Amino acid sequence: MSRQAALVVDDEPDIRELLTLTLTRLGLLVDTAGNVTEAKRRLAEQEYAICLTDFRMPDGTGMDLVEHVAKNYPKVPIAIITAYGSVDIAVGALKAGAFDFVSKPVDLTVLRRLVQSALKLAEERKAEPAPVATGPSPLLGNSAAIEEVRQTVAKVARSQAPVYITGESGSGKELVARQIHELGPRASGAFVPVNCGAIPGELMESEFFGHKKGSFTGAAADKDGLFQAANGGTLFLDEVADLPMHMQVKLLRVIQEKAVRPIGARQEIPVDVRVLSATHKNLARLVEQGAFRQDLFYRINVIEVRVPPLRERREDIPLLAGRFLDRIAPDWGVEKPQLSARSIEALKTYDFPGNVRELENILERAVALCENSTIEPEDMRLTPRAAAGGALPAGIADPKVAAGASLDDYIDTLEREALLKALQETRYNKTAAAKNLGITFRALRYKLKKLGIE
Numbered sequence: 054m055s056r057q058a059a060l061v062v063d064d065e066p067d068i069r070e071l072l073t074l075t076l077t078r079l080g081l082l083v084d085t086a087g088n089v090t091e092a093k094r095r096l097a098e099q100e101y102a103i104c105l106t107d108f109r110m111p112d113g114t115g116m117d118l119v120e121h122v123a124k125n126y127p128k129v130p131i132a133i134i135t136a137y138g139s140v141d142i143a144v145g146a147l148k149a150g151a152f153d154f155v156s157k158p159v160d161l162t163v164l165r166r167l168v169q170s171a172l173k174l175a176e177e178r179k180a181e182p183a184p185v186a187t188g189p190s191p192l193l194g195n196s197a198a199i200e201e202v203r204q205t206v207a208k209v210a211r212s213q214a215p216v217y218i219t220g221e222s223g224s225g226k227e228l229v230a231r232q233i234h235e236l237g238p239r240a241s242g243a244f245v246p247v248n249c250g251a252i253p254g255e256l257m258e259s260e261f262f263g264h265k266k267g268s269f270t271g272a273a274a275d276k277d278g279l280f281q282a283a284n285g286g287t288l289f290l291d292e293v294a295d296l297p298m299h300m301q302v303k304l305l306r307v308i309q310e311k312a313v314r315p316i317g318a319r320q321e322i323p324v325d326v327r328v329l330s331a332t333h334k335n336l337a338r339l340v341e342q343g344a345f346r347q348d349l350f351y352r353i354n355v356i357e358v359r360v361p362p363l364r365e366r367r368e369d370i371p372l373l374a375g376r377f378l379d380r381i382a383p384d385w386g387v388e389k390p391q392l393s394a395r396s397i398e399a400l401k402t403y404d405f406p407g408n409v410r411e412l413e414n415i416l417e418r419a420v421a422l423c424e425n426s427t428i429e430p431e432d433m434r435l436t437p438r439a440a441a442g443g444a445l446p447a448g449i450a451d452p453k454v455a456a457g458a459s460l461d462d463y464i465d466t467l468e469r470e471a472l473l474k475a476l477q478e479t480r481y482n483k484t485a486a487a488k489n490l491g492i493t494f495r496a497l498r499y500k501l502k503k504l505g506i507e
Contacts, residue, residue, distance in 0.1 A: 057102035089113035123150030130171035194369030210236035218331035220360030223410030242286025250295030268317025
């Protein structure tokens with residue numbers, strides 16, 4: 054079996070020698086180049102399993118080489134070597150198609166792990182054709198907005214760069230993350246989703262990195278963490294903005310070092326994981342406020358995918374509603390009901406603060422309440438709320454003019470609406486909902502009980 058070859062590109066002879074020695078010890082044959090022109094010539098003459106390039110060169114930049122490899126040799130992982138703190142360069146390289154980057158002075162342990170991950174990826178790319186969608190996309194809709202998302206997903210799936218998915222609660226961020234995983238070279242590996250806001254702070258380190266038996270009270274056996282579970286696959290960090298600062302530091306280190314140290318362990322365990330993240334919050338604003346680390350933000354936000362809210366693709370609502378009813382009806386043991394024209398109009402003019410997830414919940418409620426084969430607006434019980442353009446959807450009463458409505462009734466309706474919206478946006482995390490509403494947790498509990506929500 055022939056040995057795999059690596060190409061090292063750097064204009065400094067000492068760096069070339071150090072990298073050559075490191076890669077040779079990993080069993081690779083190593084060629085070197087001192088500039089971009091020579092590197093392009095070697096790439097044309099020889100098949101390489103990996104390429105490492107410095108950024109600054111006499112006749113160009115490492116970015117030029119990254120773009121050249123991405124265009125002409127897409128199956129060759131290329132990593133760029135940058136000066137310490139050159140975050141913008143590193144992010145730019147990843148967006149251009151680089152597999153990863155390492156900072157100077159080069160940490161040889163980190164470099165070895167990067168190379169091992171790259172070689173594994175190169176073998177998978179060589180052995181199997183790139184996964185392609187064999188059926189209709191799970192990202193349903195015919196709108197321009199969702200078509201743009203599908204095209205973006207298809208592009209970023211081929212990369213190994215971290216992807217940051219933005220969008221409102223319930224818009225389908227996890228679905229997008231799953232699609233990126235399934236269309237990429239890690240499709241055969243595990244997809245491990247985790248809601249960062251749902252893990253108690255005292256258990257976070259154990260959940261993410263694992264622990265050894267006896268490392269703390271209750272640790273009755275060794276336990277793998279989420280990173281180990283996702284090894285060779287994808288780890289999806291949902292609501293990443295909810296990570297406390299001490300976990301942000303640890304997460305950044307794991308992403309950089311490509312290794313985890315379980316609680317109570319003496320040695321680190323290498324992990325090969327692609328990290329996807331998402332949140333409904335404005336992460337850039339949190340960085341400005343000092344609530345989220347800038348270096349971690351740059352690490353996870355290499356490529357950004359925005360998932361549009363449902364109100365920006367209203368033409369997709371009938372199709373989505375039909376698919377939900379296809380699933381809901383058998384679960385309830387009934388024939389699939391149809392939406393009346395009034396119901397479709399009401400849905401298309403509703404603002405959907407809970408997005409696609411709210412649409413599904415509305416239809417499930419409607420199936421339970423409708424008394425015949427047709428769903429009317431009254432069956433959906435839409436929350437009174439301003440519709441697109443300021444008008445209320447058909448079948449929804451305005452509390453200000455409802456017959457017999459008192460001022461107290463009107464206030465209660467508005468208060469209930471605000472509480473439900475806050476709960477939906479925080480996935481029913483009452484502590485977070487209270488914070489967003491600017492009231493105490495105790496006050497929230499009282500209001501929920503008073504309004505019959507709890």
